Amino acid sequence: LRLLQLQTTTKKTMQENEQMASELAFQNRETERLLEKNRKLAEENNHTRRQLSMHKEAEGELAKRNHAYLKTIQSLIAKLKAVESAKKDLEKGGKNKEESVIAQYRMRMKLLQDTVEECYEQLESLRNENEEKTQEVNRLHTIKEDLGMSIIQAAEEAKKSFAGVSGGGSYADHEAEDDDDDDHDPIAGSQSSSNVRLADLTEGQKQKALAYIISRINELQVVSRGGNRNNATGGRRGEAALPQLADRQQGAKSEQLREERVMAFETRTEYGFR
Numbered sequence: 001l002r003l004l005q006l007q008t009t010t011k012k013t014m015q016e017n018e019q020m021a022s023e024l025a026f027q028n029r030e031t032e033r034l035l036e037k038n039r040k041l042a043e044e045n046n047h048t049r050r051q052l053s054m055h056k057e058a059e060g061e062l063a064k065r066n067h068a069y070l071k072t073i074q075s076l077i078a079k080l081k082a083v084e085s086a087k088k089d090l091e092k093g094g095k096n097k098e099e100s101v102i103a104q105y106r107m108r109m110k111l112l113q114d115t116v117e118e119c120y121e122q123l124e125s126l127r128n129e130n131e132e133k134t135q136e137v138n139r140l141h142t143i144k145e146d147l148g149m150s151i152i153q154a155a156e157e158a159k160k161s162f163a164g165v166s167g168g169g170s171y172a173d174h175e176a177e178d179d180d181d182d183d184h185d186p187i188a189g190s191q192s193s194s195n196v197r198l199a200d201l202t203e204g205q206k207q208k209a210l211a212y213i214i215s216r217i218n219e220l221q222v223v224s225r226g227g228n229r230n231n232a233t234g235g236r237r238g239e240a241a242l243p244q245l246a247d248r249q250q251g252a253k254s255e256q257l258r259e260e261r262v263m264a265f266e267t268r269t270e271y272g273f274r
Contacts (some may be wrong), residue, residue: 027210034151034214041144048140055133062126069119076112083108154213 083105090101 027214030214031210037147038151041147044140045144048137051133052137055130055137058126059130062123062130065126066123069123072119073116076116080109080112157212 087101087105090097
């Protein structure tokens with residue numbers, strides 16, 4: 001009878017070991033998958049940084065072109081003033097000569113207006129393209145920050161679940177309580193201190209901790225994708241994690257764009273541009 005009980009116990013233990021081994025292999029695969037995902041996100045982050053550097057260089061080039069365009073506009077304005085002065089001088093001459101000069105003046109005005117408008121259209125197109133690229137970089141930064149915050153939050157909750165158990169009691173007692181109620185903390189042990197270390201945990205506690213972290217990450221990702229309210233919360237969290245320098249640069253760009261548009265409008269109004 002004892003031999004039969006021993007064989008039964010041995011088989012049961014072997015089955016439990018096999019189950020634990022399969023669970024551990026599954027958790028290892030999940031961990032490798034998360035590490036691979038993190039590596040890909042790091043590569044994307046490096047790629048976006050390179051793109052951002054290229055956009056900054058393009059922005060510098062755009063500023064140089066804008067400066068050159070402004071100089072061209074000033075030169076054209078000076079020429080227009082010279083033409084207007086010449087027109088006043090020609091008004092003293094005969095009507096035929098005056099009409100010929102006026103026709104030439106109108107042709108030159110039309111050509112100058114077309115040139116200036118074409119320059120402004122090119123400048124606006126480049127600005128729009130730069131803004132689209134900047135928005136794409138900010139979106140990728142937000143995705144990276146959201147995933148990082150999800151991992152950190154899940155790890156912190158797992159640590160709190162370890163530290164939340166105080167007082168005596170063995171692992172077997174808490175494990176029995178876990179069997180009665182699945183909503184309890186995922187790991188319960190004899191540690192009463194908040195300084196929980198991985199080396200102090202049993203194999204079962206390690207497995208439960210890993211499973212809890214993975215489940216929390218999945219829940220946080222689902223919550224971050226579900227509904228406008230959750231999306232708004234995730235967006236605010238990603239925006240809080242971004243450097244304040246990017247916000248100041250964006251505000252400076254908007255202010256510069258407004259000033260240039262006001263200057264262009266005043267120039268067109270003063271010299272008869274359409």
